[in-house]
Amino acid sequence: HQLPFRDVEFHGLFMPKSIASPGRGILAIDESNATCGKRLASIGLDNTEGNRQTYRQLLLTTPGLGDYISGAILFEETLYQSTTDGKKFVDCLCDENIVPGIKVDKGLAPLPGSNNESWCQGLDGLASRSASYYKQGARFAKWRTVVSIPCGPSALADNGLVPIVEPEILLDGDHSIERTLEVADRVWAEVFYYLAENNVMLEGILLKPSMVTPGAEHKEKASPETIAKFTLHMLKRRVPPAVPGIMFLSGGQSEVEATLNLNAMNQTPNPWHVSFSYARALQNSVLKTWQGRPWNTEAAQKALLARAKANSLAQLGRYSA
Numbered sequence: 001h002q003l004p005f006r007d008v009e010f011h012g013l014f015m016p017k018s019i020a021s022p023g024r025g026i027l028a029i030d031e032s033n034a035t036c037g038k039r040l041a042s043i044g045l046d047n048t049e050g051n052r053q054t055y056r057q058l059l060l061t062t063p064g065l066g067d068y069i070s071g072a073i074l075f076e077e078t079l080y081q082s083t084t085d086g087k088k089f090v091d092c093l094c095d096e097n098i099v100p101g102i103k104v105d106k107g108l109a110p111l112p113g114s115n116n117e118s119w120c121q122g123l124d125g126l127a128s129r130s131a132s133y134y135k136q137g138a139r140f141a142k143w144r145t146v147v148s149i150p151c152g153p154s155a156l157a158d159n160g161l162v163p164i165v166e167p168e169i170l171l172d173g174d175h176s177i178e179r180t181l182e183v184a185d186r187v188w189a190e191v192f193y194y195l196a197e198n199n200v201m202l203e204g205i206l207l208k209p210s211m212v213t214p215g216a217e218h219k220e221k222a223s224p225e226t227i228a229k230f231t232l233h234m235l236k237r238r239v240p241p242a243v244p245g246i247m248f249l250s251g252g253q254s255e256v257e258a259t260l261n262l263n264a265m266n267q268t269p270n271p272w273h274v275s276f277s278y279a280r281a282l283q284n285s286v287l288k289t290w291q292g293r294p295w296n297t298e299a300a301q302k303a304l305l306a307r308a309k310a311n312s313l314a315q316l317g318r319y320s321a
C-alpha cells in the first residue's frame with residue numbers, strides 16, 4: 001500500500017504539485033492555542049477563542065492571498081471556525097485556490113531517559129482524527145517534531161522517527177553551520193530510511209525542513225549564499241528528486257533573512273520546488289501592524305501580502321532587498 005495521500009486531487013491538480021506551484025508557498029498559522037496566546041500577548045491581547053478567531057480571520061480573508069500562497073496549515077480549532085459573517089475558513093481558502101491543511105501532531109513532551117530532549121505526541125487516534133479533518137475540508141497534514149543540537153540528537157530520539165515526520169532542527173545554540181549539517185544529514189537519512197521501509201510514495205509528500213544555518217548564538221553569522229550552499233548540499237545528499245516540494249520553516253529567522261535565504265537557494269536550478277512554509281516570518285509584521293485594532297486590519301493584510309509577495313519572488317529566485 002502507499003502512504004500518505006490517496007485522494008490527492010485539488011482543483012484538478014495532483015495535490016502536492018498544486019501546493020508546490022511556482023511562486024507560491026505555505027502560510028503556517030497552525031500555532032497551538034498556547035503559542036497563539038504568546039503572539040497575541042505580544043500586542044496586548046488576551047488569549048480568548050474570539051481573539052484567535054479575529055486574528056485568523058484577518059489572515060485568511062486577505063484579498064489576493066492566493067497569488068502567493070498555495071496552502072495554509074491550520075490548528076484544529078481554526079479548521080472548524082468561520083468568519084464573523086459565518087463563512088467557513090475552509091471556504092475562504094478554497095475561494096483563493098489555497099489548499100487547507102491541518103497540524104495533526106499534538107505538540108511536544110519531554111522524552112523520558114534523554115538529555116532534556118523533546119518528542120512529539122499524537123499517534124493515538126490519528127486515523128479517526130484525520131478522517132474528521134478530511135471531512136471538514138483539510139487536504140494535507142503536517143507532523144512536526146524537534147531535534148535540538150546542544151543536547152541531542154540521542155539515538156533514542158532518532159529511533160523514534162516515523163514516516164511523515166517533519167523534524168525541525170532547532171536554531172537555538174552556539175554550534176557551527178558544519179555541526180547543523182552533520183545533524184541534518186543524520187536526521188534526514190533516518191527519515192528517508194523509514195519512509196522507504198513504510199512504502200511511502202515520495203511523489204505524494206512534501207518536506208518541511210529547517211535550513212542549515214549556524215546556531216542562533218554562534219559567534220559568526222552566515223551569509224544567505226553560505227546558508228543556501230549548505231542547505232542544498234544536505235538536500236542533494238539526502239532527498240530524492242521524486243519529492244515534489246521542499247517547504248522550509250523559518251525557525252526564528254527574521255522576515256528578511258528567511259526571504260533572502262530562500263532567494264539564494266533559488267539562484268541555481270535544483271530538482272525540487274524549493275519554497276516556504278513560514279509562520280513567524282510571515283506574521284511578525286502583520287501582528288505589529290494590527291495591534292488588535294479593527295481599523296488596522298487592512299494595513300495588516302497589506303503587510304501579510306507584502307511578505308507573501310517577497311517570498312513568492314524568492315521562490316522564483318527574483319527577490320532583491
Ligand code: 13P
Nearest residue numbers: 028249250251278279280
Ligand atoms: P516558523 O516558520 O515560525 O518556524 O514556523 C514553522 C512551523 O513549524 C509552523 O508550522
